[in-house]
Amino acid sequence: MNLEQISTFLAVYQSGSYKKAAEQLYLPQPTVSHRVNQLEKELGKSLLIRGKGRVKLTEEGKAFLPYARRIMGTLKEGQEAVERVSEGSTGKLSIGCNNAFAAYILPDVMDSFIGDYPHVSIKVYTYPSSELVRLMKSQHFQLGITRYTSNDSGLIYRPVLSEETMLFVSPQHRFANRRSVTLEEILCEPMLTYPKETQYRNMIDVTLAQHSLTYRPKLETNNLLLIKHFLLRNAGVFLSGSSYMSKEVNNRDLIQLEIEHNPFPLSKVFVAYRENELHSLDYLFIKHFESRLNPRSLTETSSRCPITGAG
Structure with a gap:
């Protein structure tokens, strides 16, 4: 099995006849027939049915078609990648x-x-x-x-x-002048958090449950911009890794605090x-x-x- 055989099979199917495929490929029709026959021989099954009108696929041909297209599509992508490299691109x-x-x-x-x-x-x-x-x-x-x-x-x-899970609060929050807070203190505050169906919320809930701790969310949303809006208004506190909050912390719009005896797994x-x-x-x-x-x-x-x- 080779690429010439596969591309010829596709040409015959797409054009609907061996004659038209031969014209498109600039090949003698016997060569087109030979390539398809060799492909069918290697697969051990007939792929195309000759008859009046258009050439049709056998059931085996229908099964083979998407793989043939994928092979030729991958080859085309490879050719395009080589062309891009020659033009100074890297893909x-x-x-x-x-x-x-x-x-x-x-x-x-x-x-x-x-x-x-x-x-x-x-x-x-x-x-x-x-x-x-x-x-x-x-x-x-x-x-x-x-x-x-x-x-x-x-x-x-x-x-x-x-990175560690940290607590984030407004500069107006009562914790703002501290370096760290206990988990029990945090859970007494209005909590801003992601919804229950998110994996990050599940991590928070499972960790707290392991320590027999509970809390009542004040706001649940998967929109981080909305969470930050309420944080800036001092409407609650938020647990997160530092990466998502670095802009506000750097600008002193929000305060980042360590959690004493932090039970949360690394983010x-x-x-x-x-x-x-x-x-x-x-x-x-x-x-x-x-x-x-x-x-x-x-x-x-x-x-x-x-x-x-x-x-």
């Missing part, structure tokens, strides 16, 4: 992440990455964290940026950031990719991503990034 990159990450943290990373690699084409898809794994496995994008891992085979998770960020499919461009982006995702660079450069929501 295409597709990334999936949640809304908050795309709106708040990713712009700074992408600004500097595009500055270093100006000919790279980038697509960014935003989905809830729960959807990222499924879409990664279906090859919807090359790299997934997520705060959580899964046990799905075929996916590799590379940690790029690890992490991972880049996920399919096993054995980490290509050179993917690796370049991951290394660049790691170099930008440190607290100092985020604090210094994220002030120009808008915030819309969290997944």
